[in-house]
Amino acid sequence: MSETEIRKIMQEELSKVVQEELNNIAPEVDLTTVDPAADLREAIDIDSMDFLNFVTALHHRIGIDIPEIDYPKLITLSGAVAYLAARMKSVKTV
Secondary structure, three states: OHHHHHHHHHHHHHHHHHHHHHHHHHOOOHHHOOOOOHHHHHHHOOOHHOOOOOOOHHHHHHHOOOOOHHHHHOOOOOHHHHHHHHHHHHHHHO
8 A cells, every 4th residue: 555545544534533523513504515714613513612622632643633723724614634644644753
């Protein structure tokens, strides 16, 4: 399996995790209708505590520290997946 294929599978799995955790916070929202580049706080109408719970859930589920300074990188579906993929890659190479 090529590195590109592995990266694609990892991003698909991370996307699934992100969507599952968002569904735990906002179960009434159909995430398939949310633009991947849209601000999640507005697109699914979550407040700052819900967003913090989302970030905390990702930390617990994936086991990666997410510094507060990086929270803005998680405000979109695509941004959250890209950020987590990059963090996982940097953790593996350390």
